[in-house]
Amino acid sequence: MFLQRLFSTIILLGLFSASVFWQGDGxxxxxxxxxxxxxxxxxxxFAKIIEKQDMPSYPxxxxxxxxxxxxxxxxxxxxxxxxxxxLVGLVIxxxxxxxxxxxxxxxxxEVLKKIMNSAGMYxxxxxxxxxxxxxxxxxxxxxxxxxxxxxxxxxxxVVGSLSNKITGGRNHKLIPSISPGKSWExxxxxxxxxVGFAFALFPAVTHHEFPVWVPVIPGxxxxxxxxxxxxxxxxxxxxxxxxxxGRILPGIGGVLxxxxxxxxxxxxxxxxxxxxxxxxxxxxx
Numbered sequence: 001m002f003l004q005r006l007f008s009t010i011i012l013l014g015l016f017s018a019s020v021f022w023q024g025d026g027x028x029x030x031x032x033x034x035x036x037x038x039x040x041x042x043x044x045x046f047a048k049i050i051e052k053q054d055m056p057s058y059p060x061x062x063x064x065x066x067x068x069x070x071x072x073x074x075x076x077x078x079x080x081x082x083x084x085x086x087l088v089g090l091v092i093x094x095x096x097x098x099x100x101x102x103x104x105x106x107x108x109x110e111v112l113k114k115i116m117n118s119a120g121m122y123x124x125x126x127x128x129x130x131x132x133x134x135x136x137x138x139x140x141x142x143x144x145x146x147x148x149x150x151x152x153x154x155x156x157x158v159v160g161s162l163s164n165k166i167t168g169g170r171n172h173k174l175i176p177s178i179s180p181g182k183s184w185e186x187x188x189x190x191x192x193x194x195v196g197f198a199f200a201l202f203p204a205v206t207h208h209e210f211p212v213w214v215p216v217i218p219g220x221x222x223x224x225x226x227x228x229x230x231x232x233x234x235x236x237x238x239x240x241x242x243x244x245x246g247r248i249l250p251g252i253g254g255v256l257x258x259x260x261x262x263x264x265x266x267x268x269x270x271x272x273x274x275x276x277x278x279x280x281x282x283x284x285x
Contacts, residue, residue, distance in 0.1 A: 008249045009154060012258065016146050020139045025078070031136055032074055039067050039129055041255030045245040046121055049256075052240040056110070057117035058098070065094050066126050073133040128259075128266035135270065140205035145222075148197060149265045152223035153230065155193030160186025179234040187227070195219030206273075208280055218272060225268045226261035233260035 019031035040063040047059035068087045098115050105111045135142045163185035164171045171183035198219030203210055233256060237245065246254020 008252050009150065012249075013147070013150070017143065019136075020143045027139075028074060028136070032071065035070055035074065035129065035133065036067060038255055038259060039063055039070065039125065041246070041248070042259055043121060043125060045254045045256040046124075047117075049236060049240045049242050049245060050117060052242060055117050056114045057121060058114050059118075059121070061094050061098070062118045062121050065091050065122060066129060069126070070129050070133045073130055074136065124263070128263050131266040131270050132262070135266070141273070144201060144205045144218075145265065145269050146262075147201075148194065148218060148222045149226045149261050151197045152190045152194035152219075152226055153261055156182070156186040156190025156227070159189025159193070163189070175231065178231055178238055182231075190227070191220070191223050194223035198222075206276075208276075210276075210280070211283075214276070217276070218269070221268055221272055222265055225264040229261045229264040232263075233257070 015030070015034060019027050019034060021027065022030055040060075043063040043066065044059045047057045047062075050057065068091055072087050098111075098118075102108060102111045102115060132142070132145075135145060160171060160181070160183045163183065171185050173180065174182040174184055174187055195216055196219070198215040198217075202215040202218050233245070237243065244253030245256035248254055249258060252258055
C-alpha cells in the first residue's frame with residue numbers, strides 16, 4: 001500500500017513539475033491536461049459519492065461549467081476576445097438549458113434537486129481551481145503550493161505508519177470517528193516536516209527577504225488547512241459509506257482523494273501571500 005502510494009505520488013509530482021519547468025506554452029498545455037483530468041475526475045467522483053445519499057446532480061455539465069473559466073484564466077494572454085466570449089457564452093448556455101429543463105420537466109422536484117446539488121458542487125470546486133490556474137503563472141509559487149501541501153500529507157502518513165509499527169499498533173488516534181488511520185503522532189510529524197520544508201524553500205521561491213520566523217506561517221497554515229480538507233472529504237465519504245472516491249490512482253484512491261487537501265489550501269495560500277506582501281511593504285517603510 002505504501003509503495004503504491006509513493007509510486008503514484010512520484011509520478012503525479014513529476015507531471016506537475018513538468019508543467020512548471022517546461023517553459024512556454026508546452027508547460028501550460030501540460031498543466032491544462034492535468035486541470036481537465038482533475039476537474040472532470042473530481043466532480044464525477046464527488047457526484048458518485050453524494051448519490052449514495054440520494055443527492056443526484058449533473059456532474060458532466062457542472063464539470064464543464066467549472067472547466068471553461070479555468071481554461072480562460074490559464075490561456076487569457078493568448079485567447080482572442082471572441083474565444084473568451086464563447087467560453088462565457090457556453091457557461092450561460094448551460095444555465096439556460098438547466099432552466100428550460102426545470103420548466104419543461106415532468107418531475108420538477110427531481111430536476112431542482114439536481115440543479116441545487118450541481119450548484120453546490122460548482123461553488124465548492126470553482127474557487128480553488130480558478131486560484132490554481134491563476135497561481136500557475138508564478139511557476140515557483142505554484143510548485144511550492146503543490147509540494148508544500150503534499151509534503152505535509154506524505155510526512156504525516158509516513159511518520160504515523162512508522163510510529164504505529166514501532167508501538168505495535170498503539171498510536172493515539174486523532175479523530176477515529178472520521179478517519180481511523182490518522183493519529184496524533186502523524187499530525188505532529190507531518191507538521192514538523194511541513195515547517196522544515198517551508199524553512200528550506202519558501203524564502204527561495206518568493207524571492208523576498210523575510211524575518212527568519214516567517215516560513216513558520218506557510219508551513220503551519222498549509223499543513224493544517226490541508227489536513228482540514230482531507231478530513232472534510234473523509235467525513236463526507238464516511239457519511240456516504242464510501243472508502244475511496246475512486247480507484248484510478250493506486251495507493252491513493254481517486255482524483256478527489258488527491259486534491260482534497262488543495263481545496264482549502266489554494267484560497268488560504270493566496271490570502272496568506274497577500275497579507276505577507278502587505279507585511280513586507282510596511283516593514284520596509
